[in-house]
Structures are given as C-alpha cells and as structure tokens.
Amino acid sequence: xxxxxxxxxSYLRVSITDRCNERCAYCMPRELQEWLPREDILxxxxxxxxxxxAAELGVTKIRVTGGEPLVRRDVxxxxxxxxxxxxxxxxxxxxxGTLLAQDVGGQxxxxxxxxxxxxxxxxSLDTLDRHLYSQITGRDLHAKVIEGIDAARAAGFxxxxxxxxxxxxxxxxxxxxxxxxAAERNLILRFIELMPVxxxxxxxxxxxxxxxxxxxxxxKQFGNLIPEQxxxxxxxxxxxxxxxxxxxxxxxxxxxxxxxCESCNKLRLTCDGKLRPCLGSxxxxxxxxxxxxxxxxxxxxxxxLDVVERKPEQHDFRESYQPNRKMIAIGG
Ligand SMILES: C[S@@+](CC[C@H](N)C(=O)[O-])C[C@H]1O[C@@H](n2cnc3c(N)ncnc32)[C@H](O)[C@@H]1O
Ligand code: SF4
Numbered sequence: 001x002x003x004x005x006x007x008x009x010s011y012l013r014v015s016i017t018d019r020c021n022e023r024c025a026y027c028m029p030r031e032l033q034e035w036l037p038r039e040d041i042l043x044x045x046x047x048x049x050x051x052x053x054a055a056e057l058g059v060t061k062i063r064v065t066g067g068e069p070l071v072r073r074d075v076x077x078x079x080x081x082x083x084x085x086x087x088x089x090x091x092x093x094x095x096x097g098t099l100l101a102q103d104v105g106g107q108x109x110x111x112x113x114x115x116x117x118x119x120x121x122x123x124s125l126d127t128l129d130r131h132l133y134s135q136i137t138g139r140d141l142h143a144k145v146i147e148g149i150d151a152a153r154a155a156g157f158x159x160x161x162x163x164x165x166x167x168x169x170x171x172x173x174x175x176x177x178x179x180x181x182a183a184e185r186n187l188i189l190r191f192i193e194l195m196p197v198x199x200x201x202x203x204x205x206x207x208x209x210x211x212x213x214x215x216x217x218x219x220k221q222f223g224n225l226i227p228e229q230x231x232x233x234x235x236x237x238x239x240x241x242x243x244x245x246x247x248x249x250x251x252x253x254x255x256x257x258x259x260x261c262e263s264c265n266k267l268r269l270t271c272d273g274k275l276r277p278c279l280g281s282x283x284x285x286x287x288x289x290x291x292x293x294x295x296x297x298x299x300x301x302x303x304x305l306d307v308v309e310r311k312p313e314q315h316d317f318r319e320s321y322q323p324n325r326k327m328i329a330i331g332g
Contacts, residue, residue: 001057001304003277003311007264012059014047015271016078017067022096023138024124026165026194042273044078046291048085050269053300055087059267063122065094067271076104076112083117092120094163098141100148110151120159121152126167127174128181136170153185161188161250166209175214176221183247190237190250197279211251218242218249225249236260261313267304275304277311285310 001009018036020028042050051062062082069075070093082091093113100110100123113121125145127133133142152160162182164171175191182189191214194207219225225240228248237250238257254260261278268276273288285307290299 001059001308003308005311005313007311008058009265009267009308009311010059011061011063011266012051012054013063013065013266013268014051015065015067015269016044016047016069016075017041017072017271019071020066020068020096021071021098021139022068022141024096024165025136025138026167028138036272040272042269042271042288042291044074044081046273046288047078047269048081050287050291050300051082051088052085053297054267054269054304055085056297057301057304058087060087061090061092062088063092063094064118068096068099069093070095070099070109076109076116079113079118080116090120091118092122093118094122095124095148096137096141097123097125097145097148097152098139099144101144101151108151108155110148110155110157114155114157119157120161121157122161122163123149123152124163124165125149125178126164127171128177129174132171132174136167149185149187153187159188161190163190163192165192165194166211166214167194167207168209169207172209172217175217179218179222179242179247179249182249183242183245188239188248188250190252192252193255195254195279208255210256211253212256215240215251236264264311267308267311275307277307283310283312 003009018041051059064079064082066072079091079093082088100108102109104112107115110121123145126136130140130142133145134140149160162178164174164178178189191211193209193211215225222245223243226243228239228241236254237252239248239250241248264278268279269287270276270284273286273291274284275287276284285303287300287303290303295303
C-alpha cells in the first residue's frame, strides 16, 4: 500500500480497548466518560481478520495499544495469534506498565507477552516521583510500573522503550532523573510533546514543553547530544546518543518538528473498528460496518486501499484542535 505522497504503509497500530486502569490528565478527562458498549468493540476474531487483510497489503509491523491493552480479557490468547499471520514480522505493544508484573498462570504478564511473540514493548513513564505520578495518572500505581519494567527486562524483549510525555511545570525536573533511570536499566527513553487529542484542560499552551527545550536541558547536563541519523524504529522519533555514555534517547516532536510526517508509514485501527489514516486529523473510516455486513476479503482490501488513498500529507494538529475524539479510543 502506498499513499499519494509515496509513503509505503507497513505499520498498523491496533487499539483493542478504550478502557484503562489509569486516568492520565492529558489522555482522559477525570469526570469519566462512558466506556464503549462491548458490542461496539471489534471482537478479537474481527481484529485478526483485519490484520490479515492488512498483512496481505504489505503491513509487516503491528503494535497493540489501547486504552490499556493489558486490561482486556484474554489478551495473551489474542496476541499470540498475530505472529502467526503471514507477512507480520514485527510485533510490539504499548502499555502503561502497571500490569506487566502481574501473575498470569505462573509467569508474569511480561513473560507471557514475550512467549506470545511480542518483540518490543513501550512503557509509559512520565516521572520517577510517586506523588507526581499519582497526580498525572490519577492512580497510585508508580511502584507497579517499576515492578512492571523489571518484569519486562527479565522477560528478554528485543527492545524496551520508555515514553515520557513532556509537561511544563509538571515533569520538567524529571528529565535528568529519567535519563539516568533509563541508563541504569539499558532502556531507550523517548520524550513526547503533548498533543491536542483529548478534551482535558491539561492540553493548554502553558503546559506545552517543546522537545527542543527538553533537549537543551539534557545537553546542559550531559553535553551536546550526538545525532543518530542511521537509527530508525519505524517511528517518528529522532534519536541521539548521550556523549560518554552508551545511551540512546529519542524525541517525538509531533507539534514542533515540521518534518514529523515525512516518513509516516502508519495506519491506525481503533477498537471500535475505524481506520484512521492519520492520528492528527479528523479523518476516520468505519470498517466495522462492511465487516459486519459480510464483506469479503477483496472488499476489505479495497477499503484499506481507499483509506490509504486519503491519507493526508501531514497532520493538522498545528492548525486545528481536535476536542471530539479521545486518545484513549484512538490508541496513541
Ligand atoms: C494512549 S496510550 C495507550 C497505551 C498505554 N495505555 C500507555 O499509556 O502507554 C499511548 C501513548 O500515548 C501517549 N499519550 C496519551 N495522550 C497524549 C497526549 N495528549 N499527548 C501526547 N501523548 C499522549 C501516552 O503517554 C502513551 O505513551
Ligand atoms: S495514556 Fe495510557 S495509561 Fe494513561 S489514561 Fe491513556 S490509555 Fe490510560
């Protein structure tokens, strides 16, 4: 699949739930919305069928996300089917980490994910301060995340990344401690700019901290970062080495990096069966409808191709605010 701008679409992010055991200030409004009714969520069988169709069209990489994907029942049984799909060579998951150390049938959730074929895992962690963590996420689960990170390390994933959303006045003083934390555990740390994808009041200009500023603060401490042109992870981050250390860190400047969309190879499938060609635009197309109306694989393939045809050249976050659709439903 190729869009009108020559992007080859090889990466599908699959959100399997809108539910979450946390309430991050930038993701979910505190006064909780209703969860989607179960019948409005794609079943695992439906999701796997769409992944199969996408794989036939050249998608090789899947990332499972949410909401919090690990709160959905039987998630391991679902995930272990993905690597069996012909053409899928890379499987990752994004999680808040709170459930990774949980026991599932005599092993940790992290070990079960690894055994199910997950190669890379992204864990969200905005602070090392327990109190601040509770403030940001609405839950006192910081210790669980640290345990979860350790469980992931013990499980032997090819790659573990930590994702930190930058918030001025909240976690500015956490940047250096997080860099050190990641170094000690041999994890790739990435700093992400706040994106206007939710309805919460946190997404104001005063709370926005550009990646360039975070980078300057880190350079003040460690010296000039060394760009790593060659290192790509299929994602929109730019990576650097910290001088004098064998440590890689990344920056995801969704708002301030004007080249952000140039290498976009992504499509998103929401848990309620919408295909989104771009995280940062209103466009989404309901594939659940034809799927449940009995479309055959050819028709579903054509649906994907039509969506890719309408993929915009770049996101329009910078021009328009999108208050209607929550990150939790889209899948980050
Ligand atoms: C929506 S979450 C889903 C997976 C999982 N629950 C987690 O927290 O990692 C995916 C990623 O989106 C990020 N995110 C959520 N809302 C955001 C926002 N408004 N701006 C930037 N990143 C956001 C989260 O920090 C997380 O790293
Ligand atoms: S960012 Fe992840 S953990 Fe936080 S509320 Fe959203 S889905 Fe849940």
